[in-house]
Amino acid sequence: MAKVLIVYGSETGNTKAxxxxxxxxxxxxxxxxxxxxxxxxxxxxxxxxxDLYLLGVSTWGAVVDEVTEDYKSFHEAMKTADLTGRKLAVFGCGDKGYENFCKAVDYAAERARSRGATLVAERLKIDLDPRKSADAIRAWAQNLTGMLA
Ligand SMILES: Cc1cc2nc3c(=O)[nH]c(=O)nc-3n(C[C@H](O)[C@H](O)[C@H](O)COP(=O)(O)O)c2cc1C
Structure with a gap:
């Protein structure tokens, strides 16, 4: 059985959910x-x-490569982290009404990859309340279990 770490940032509780x-x-x-x-x-x-690291980060604002206030220092520290050999995937909540829908998911994923992590799944971008996308979220997680078996 595998050991998985999830680190999330969440302003209103959606990415936490x-x-x-x-x-x-x-x-x-x-x-x-x-x-x-x-x-x-x-x-x-x-x-x-x-065995697997999952990062959950929501998007608040349109500044390129900027993440939420709570995630900032973690994101900054990733710039110099050595993530060689780490299996990692990124998810997060946003709002499709914004042009830069869930862009912070991309910023976190790109930074992790640039530091040597292997991204083992598609980025999971969730529109608004995750409870309304429960099936897609569970399917994404279930897909990860195949990789961990
Ligand atoms: C002031 C404000 C700015 C936001 N900016 C964005 C944005 O730029 N892109 C996006 O996809 N969602 C944006 N959102 C939507 C939030 O990301 C969305 O509500 C998300 O579910 C919040 O997740 P959290 O509770 O985990 O932080 C914004 C919401 C607010 C209230």
């Missing part, structure tokens, strides 16, 4: 999942021994 749904799906498949609010952790978490 998505993180919890992903965790539930992975745990139901028998994996051990640790879920941490980005405010309660540091980049050192990505050096702890997990």
């Amino acid at each position: 998505a993180a919890d749904m992903i965790a539930e799906t992975l745990m139901a498949a028998g994996h051990t999942v640790t879920v941490r609010d980005v405010l309660d952790t540091t980049i050192a978490a990505l050096s702890e021994p997990f």
Whole structure:
């Protein structure tokens, strides 16, 4: 059974809810999942021994390569982190009404890849309330379990 770390940032609770749904799906498949609010952790978490790292980041604003206030220091620290050999995937909530829908998911994924991480799944971009996309979120997590088997 694999060990999975989820680090999420969430302003109004949507990305947190998505993180919890992903965790539930992975745990139901028998994996051990640790879920941490980005405010309660540091980049050192990505050096702890997990088989898979999942980053959850929501998008608030249109500044390129900028993430939410709570995620900022983690995102900044990723610039110099050595993520070689880490398996990683990124998800997050946004609003399709914005031109830059869920762009922070891309910023986090691109930065992780630039530091050597292997992105093992498509980026999961969730429109507004994740409970309305529960099937797609669970399917995304279920797909990860295939990789962890
Ligand atoms: C002031 C404001 C700015 C926002 N900017 C964006 C944006 O640029 N792109 C986007 O996809 N969603 C944007 N959103 C939508 C949020 O990302 C969305 O509500 C999301 O579900 C919040 O997730 P969280 O509660 O995990 O932070 C914005 C929402 C607000 C209220």
